[in-house]
């Protein structure tokens with residue numbers, strides 16, 4: 143733990159800059175109280191930047207980002223109707239490239255239902271689990287191709303790549319996190335009855351790593367069954383570990399049942415600390431409401447708390463979380479501007 | 492439309508035989524009223540059969556099934572703890588082999604919330620959509636492999652195969668079905684920002700086929716966003732078309748929000764009628780409650796209605812549906828045996 147944080151900030155597109163401004167407001171106040179110096183370097187990246195320059199993530203920028211302690215990331219992505227930008231190019235060549243290049247193998251996504259926040263579920267019960275989503279392999283590797291594109295004989299493939307190295311480290315991380323929680327339970331989610339090769343690697347690794355953690359209980363669910371429990375009995379979950387694609391799907395669903403993606407934080411974590419980790423709200427750039435101070439900055443603020451946790455400032459992280467909980471539990475459904483929410487949480491610190 | 496139905500029946504494992512008995516009870520009564528002769532051939536297949544014989548789906552049995560007009564299927568699969576059966580072998584070598592061999596490219600799964608049936612959602616609204624899940628390709632093809640199994644250097648792959656032929660026919664089927672519905676809207680669900688190759692084939696095909704159906708509106712959702720809408724605004728959906736794996740996930744979630752998989756019916760349909768189609772409840776074999784008359788046979792009964800629809804007996808299908816709706820809307824949460832539910836629905840025909 144150092145007494146200074148060398149922070150990279152990537153506000154990105156749409157509502158990204160607005161929510162990041164509030165996250166920084168809270169972060170600055172939280173670290174100042176600990177006597178920690180926060181240095182910020184802001185990077186212009188995203189769809190807007192691509193339109194202006196044709197750049198997604200230049201090598202020099204990636205090299206520069208590597209010199210920082212951590213990255214605070216807003217959101218990227220063009221408006222759905224914007225045909226000037228090839229679909230998904232920013233997501234893949236920027237966001238996913240960062241996750242892969244910086245070896246963010248733990249994509250950590252906590253889900254908690256705060257007292258009065260509106261879950262769409264009639265009887266949500268207590269929801270408090272984390273999803274440890276693999277972040278560097280699986281169907282996200284971009285390995286695939288197209289034959290005879292645009293003809294009636296087109297064939298398109300997508301290859302999911304899974305390695306013992308990649309699966310084992312993320313599974314072990316999930317068991318470690320479970321061991322530090324009250325209920326100490328890990329659920330592996332996959333679809334090994336159909337995706338046999340990847341599924342069996344995950345299942346075998348899961349069973350093997352479980353032996354190292356006798357105090358942690360574990361079970362397995364197919365991904366389809368997991369979505370059912372997510373809406374009928376979310377309290378059953380404590381720690382979920384799963385692959386990149388299933389994790390993408392489950393964490394959006396998890397965000398929805400805990401009151402929406404306005405609250406869902408995430409960390410893209412390199413647990414070996416060979417490169418900076420990156421913290422971002424689960425939500426996207428929401429171009430339809432951008433620049434209108436309508437976005438909820440809570441997810442970005444909670445992401446800043448995860449960042450502090452990762453850098454070893456647990457006390458400051460807990461303070462932010464407490465301020466968020468106090469704010470969220472007192473929401474009455476009235477509309478507040480993005481900055482009003484940030485102000486309230488910063489004031490409550 | 493013939494005045495006789497040559498039906499194959501595969502009750503399968505666990506609760507399969509119990510729910511199929513009720514589906515047959517209702518089916519027999521419904522077709523008798525139309526003056527249709529129902530011939531049944533029962534096949535012993537599934538986990539129990541494998542344990543007894545080592546057979547999953549012998550070629551002769553598959554050939555015999557091809558001679559039938561349609562297949563009514565219960566559920567297959569061993570108890571999760573049963574280590575005598577290699578995981579997933581019955582599902583793949585029997586259930587999926589049937590879907591693939593008989594070219595069941597339209598995996599049709601209607602989702603409807605009946606009046607008083609308990610949705611886990613606080614404000615479900617009107618839920619009435621169908622999912623047209625591709626049934627013969629995608630990540631389900633079993634194409635993949637394992638290198639250096641069991642070593643720290645293991646690599647496992649899963650290849651999703653997608654063809655213009657396969658995508659176009661199921662997309663066109665979805666638009667056709669939408670055209671026959673009131674709202675006439677199709678949503679493509681995929682993840683084309685990450686799964687570019689398959690995603691772009693789906694997206695391009697979707698846009699092209701949409702041109703043939705000017706009366707049908709259409710939109711696109713990433714699968715993660717689709718799960719959010721499924722719990723926050725399911726009324727937005729009319730017809731969903733999606734790939735095999737996303738369809739598997741979304742239809743279990745859809746079943747959950749409409750009151751559970753006890754009600755979810757499905758058809759594995761070969762629209763070209765080059766082979767018999769197969770109708771089955773979405774639920775599994777539920778070994779934990781098997782043989783106890785605890786299973787809800789409604790999904791199996793509704794699957795029989797889909798079967799009649801496919802064979803051209805729309806009036807009989809509507810009668811079964813009406814009897815089911817009447818029964819479901821009057822449920823008071825009290826426990827009834829599997830056969831009591833079947834009796835009530837048959838009586839209401």
Ligand SMILES: CC(C)[C@H](C(=O)O)[C@@H](O)C(=O)O
Nearest residue numbers: 233234237390424684685715
């Ligand atoms: C934008 C997209 C590439 C990304 C993903 O699929 O991982 C997003 O949905 C997320 O979950 O962070």
Ligand SMILES: CC(C)[C@H](C(=O)O)[C@@H](O)C(=O)O
Nearest residue numbers: 335336366582583586739773
């Ligand atoms: C049993 C399994 C192979 C099957 C599938 O994944 O298709 C089931 O979940 C279903 O949805 O019918």
